[in-house]
Amino acid sequence: xxxxxxxxxxxxxxxSDSDYQTQxxxxxxxxxxxxxxxGAMQQCPTTAFTDVIDxxxxxxxPGLIDSHTHLVFAGNRAKExxxxxxxxxxxxxxxxxxxxxxxxxxxxxxxxxxxVELALKRLSALTADGVTTIEIKSGYGLTLEDELKMLxxxxxxxxxxxxxxxxxxxxxxxVPPEYKGDADSYIRYVCDEIIxxxxxxxxxxxxxxxxxxxxxxxxQTKSVFETALSYGLNIxxxxxxxxxxxxxxxxxxxxxxxxxxxxxxDEQGVKALAEHGTVATLLPGAFYFLxxxxxxxxxxxxxxxxxxxxxxxxxxxxxxxxxxxxxMNMGCxxxxxxxxxxxxxxxxxxxxxxxxxxxxxxxxxxxxxxxAIWDIDHPAQLAYxxxxxxxxxxILNGALCHD
Ligand code: NIG
Ligand code: FE
Numbered sequence: 001x002x003x004x005x006x007x008x009x010x011x012x013x014x015x016s017d018s019d020y021q022t023q024x025x026x027x028x029x030x031x032x033x034x035x036x037x038x039g040a041m042q043q044c045p046t047t048a049f050t051d052v053i054d055x056x057x058x059x060x061x062p063g064l065i066d067s068h069t070h071l072v073f074a075g076n077r078a079k080e081x082x083x084x085x086x087x088x089x090x091x092x093x094x095x096x097x098x099x100x101x102x103x104x105x106x107x108x109x110x111x112x113x114x115x116v117e118l119a120l121k122r123l124s125a126l127t128a129d130g131v132t133t134i135e136i137k138s139g140y141g142l143t144l145e146d147e148l149k150m151l152x153x154x155x156x157x158x159x160x161x162x163x164x165x166x167x168x169x170x171x172x173x174x175v176p177p178e179y180k181g182d183a184d185s186y187i188r189y190v191c192d193e194i195i196x197x198x199x200x201x202x203x204x205x206x207x208x209x210x211x212x213x214x215x216x217x218x219x220q221t222k223s224v225f226e227t228a229l230s231y232g233l234n235i236x237x238x239x240x241x242x243x244x245x246x247x248x249x250x251x252x253x254x255x256x257x258x259x260x261x262x263x264x265x266d267e268q269g270v271k272a273l274a275e276h277g278t279v280a281t282l283l284p285g286a287f288y289f290l291x292x293x294x295x296x297x298x299x300x301x302x303x304x305x306x307x308x309x310x311x312x313x314x315x316x317x318x319x320x321x322x323x324x325x326x327x328m329n330m331g332c333x334x335x336x337x338x339x340x341x342x343x344x345x346x347x348x349x350x351x352x353x354x355x356x357x358x359x360x361x362x363x364x365x366x367x368x369x370x371x372a373i374w375d376i377d378h379p380a381q382l383a384y385x386x387x388x389x390x391x392x393x394x395i396l397n398g399a400l401c402h403d
Contacts (some may be wrong), residue, residue: 001030001031001033001050001398001399002029002030002031002050002302003029003031003049003050003051003052003053003058003395003398003399003400004027004028004029004030004044004045004051004052004053004371005028005029005030005032005051005053005055005371005373006027006041006044006052006053006054006055007025007027007041007057007058007213008026008027008028008055008057008058008059008060008373009022009024009025009055009057009058009060010022010023010026010028010038010059010060010061010363011059011060011061011343011363011379012038012059012062012153012362012363012364013061013062013166013343013344013347013348013361013362013363014348014362014364015296015348015362016091019340020139020340020343020379022059022179022379023040023118023389024040024057024262025039025040026039027039027040027041027043027044027045028060028363028369028371029045029049030101030395030398031398032398033368033369033396033397033398034225034366034367034368034369034398035363035365035367035368035369035398036365037365038363038364038365040386041165041230042179042190043304043361045276050065053400055373056216056280058373058374058375058392059361059373059374059376059378059379060363060371060372060373060374061130061372061374061379061382062348062360062361062362062363062367062370062371062372063130063131063133063360063370063371063372063394063395063396064129064132064133064134064324064325064346064347064348064350064360064372065108065131065132065133065134065135065346065347065350065351065354065360066126066129066131066133066134066135066311066312066324066346066350066380067135067166067258067281067309067350067353067354068135068137068158068260068281068283068309068311068312068313068318068353069134069136069137069260069311069312069313069314069315069352070073070120070136070139070140070313070315071119071123071126071134071136071154071157071314071363072107072115072118072140072150072153072154072312073103073106073116073118073140073150073315073316074103074106074107074109074110074114074115074140074357075101075102075105075106075107075316076105076316076320077102077316077317077320078104079123080093080098080099080102080317081097088230089162090242090290090317090318091214091226091242093101094174094214095140095214097177097247099174099214099316099317100139100140100173100174100317101174101176101177102365103315103317104140104174104176105333106140107140107141107146107150108141108143110380112149112152112156114152115149115150115153116153116156116157116160119136119154119157120160122159122223122314122322123157123161123163123357124161124327124403125140125322125323126312126314126322126323126324127138127161127162127163127202127394127403129260129322129323129324129378129391129403130294130324130325130372130374130394131163131324132162132163132164132370132371132372132396133165133166133180133259133350133351133354133356133360133370133374134157134163134164134165134166135165135166135167135168135206135311135314135353135354136154136157136165136166136167136168137149137167137168137173137208137315138150138154138167138168138169138170138171138173139168139170139171139173139175139210141172142171142173142174142176142187143172143176143178144193144194144197146261147169147171147194147198148197148198148203150315151167151190151198151201151203151204152168152188152201152203154167155167155203161398162394162396162403163278164188164370164396166202166205166206166354167204167205168204168205168206168207168236169194169195169203169206169207169208169210169228170207170209170210170238171190171194171207172187172190172208172209172210172215172216172220172221172224173210173215173238174214176211177281178310178324181351183216183217183218183220185274187216187220187223187224189224190224190227190304191224191227194223194244195207195228195233196231198284199231199233202332203232203255203398204233204355205233205234205355205376206228206233206234206235206236206257206354206355207224207225207227207228207233207234207236208233208235208236208237208238209221209224209225209237209238209247209322209361209386210238210243211238211239211242211245211247211250211251212238212241212243212245212247213242213245214242215238217245218245218246218247218250221245221247221250221251222250222254222311223292225250225251225254225256225280226254229254229255232305234256234257234303234354234355235251235254235255235256235257236251236256236257236259236260236281236353237250237251237256237258237259237260238260239251239259239260239261239262239391240259240261240262240263240265240269241261241262241264241286241335242263242264242306243262243270244264244265244266245253246269246272247259248265248278249268249269249272251278252269252272252273252275252276252278253272254274254316255276255278256278256280257278257352257353257354258278258280258281258309258331258352258353258354259278259279259280259281259357260281260313261281261282261283261286261296262281262282262296262297262311263287263292263294263295263296264294265267265280265296265297265385266297267297267300269349270297270300270303270304270306271304272302273301274304274305274306275303277399278306279306279307279308279309279349279353280296280301280307280308280309281308281309281310281311281350281353282296282298282308282309282310282311282331282335282337282345283310283311283312283313283319283327284310284327284330284331284334284335285312285313285314285318285319285321285326285327285330286313286318286319287330287334288319289318289319289320289321289335290318295334295335298334298335298336298337299384302387303349307344307348307349307352308337308341308344308345309345309346309352309353310324310327310337310342310345310346310350310351311327311345311350311353312324313325320347322346323386323387324346325382325383325386325390326379326386326387327342327346328342328343328345328346328382328383329342329383329384329385329386331345331383332384337383339379339380339382339383339384340356340379340380342382342383343379343382343383347362348361348362348370368397369395369396369397369398370394370395370396370397371394371395372391372393372394372395373392373393373394373395374390374391374392375389375390375392376390
């Protein structure tokens with residue numbers, strides 16, 4: 001299987017330089033799922049390819065990577081949205097047993113097939129927006145059986161759609177009703193039973209913890225991370241979203257690939273990310289939807305050269321927004337990112353947030369042939385426009401997706 005794309009303008013997102021690295025009048029040759037050659041049209045190979053597509057000078061970026069989602073769940077939280085609009089805060093709803101736990105009830109009641117069907121609909125919005133890799137977390141099951149059911153549903157999406165899925169176990173998302181008042185015992189259950197079972201079933205790439213006043217404390221977070229690391233898994237955190245507990249610093253020191261949300265992160269935390277090569281994942285959808293006013297420390301992150309990823313955080317409680325290009329716009333309008341930083345946030349830096357920086361997120365020989373072909377003149381248009389149909393086609397593993 002080989003594919004040749006001719007007459008393209010490529011936006012490589014090569015991290016060795018500080019701009020988009022746009023190259024006009026190029027070809028890209030792909031074989032066996034990888035990019036094998038990139039060059040100027042004058043040198044375009046004349047050897048036989050299984051397929052040749054004339055891109056008519058369209059712009060091509062790496063396929064977009066949504067590096068933080070909760071795509072698999074049942075039910076919705078429209079009632080909670082109404083409640084919040086009358087002034088009840090997100091944390092109060094959670095403390096009253098709503099919030100995450102209401103989605104836990106709906107997800108426990110759903111079958112794996114139902115979860116797949118619901119997730120596929122949401123996924124179609126993301127693929128129409130150029131996404132070729134998605135990270136999906138569990139965290140609405142909170143029992144061994146239900147967490148594994150969620151992860152299996154997430155993995156199954158690869159069989160039903162043109163997508164690559166990276167799975168994250170987020171059993172430490174909330175204390176389930178069965179363990180009310182005894183978070184430590186629940187954490188022991190997560191470490192002793194859920195993580196090993198997910199590893200055994202080969203369902204998990206990374207482990208995440210919601211380290212927060214309404215989530216888990218530092219000591220509990222640390223023991224989940226230690227267990228995950230002992231199985232060779234990546235770790236990442238929902239940290240500094242609503243307050244500053246020091247979860248980001250802990251995660252970075254333990255080698256986390258990313259820490260996510262981080263509106264309340266301080267300079268000490270930023271320095272820890274810089275020192276340990278941890279990606280700062282910004283989630284402007286949740287910032288917007290919760291009407292947060294505390295901005296993430298963008299200037300400090302830039303100052304300390306911390307790579308910034310951008311993701312949808314698609315979930316029913318804080319970010320029911322299935323558009324990664326919309327997040328690029330929000331990253332710019334709400335957080336004052338440049339459109340180029342926004343594009344890095346959904347390509348090369350998103351790949352790094354998943355530990356996939358050597359295979360995805362750039363257009364480079366040897367990298368996965370996952371690409372997005374756009375009907376735009378300039379890469380900044382991806383962040384500038386909202387809701388306009390800009391995607392021409394996606395390429396996954398070196399093959400055209402007929403979505
Ligand atoms: O990323 N912060 C915790 N987890 C999700 C929200 C989950 C929910 O409210 O259902 C988040 O914002
Ligand atoms: Fe999240």
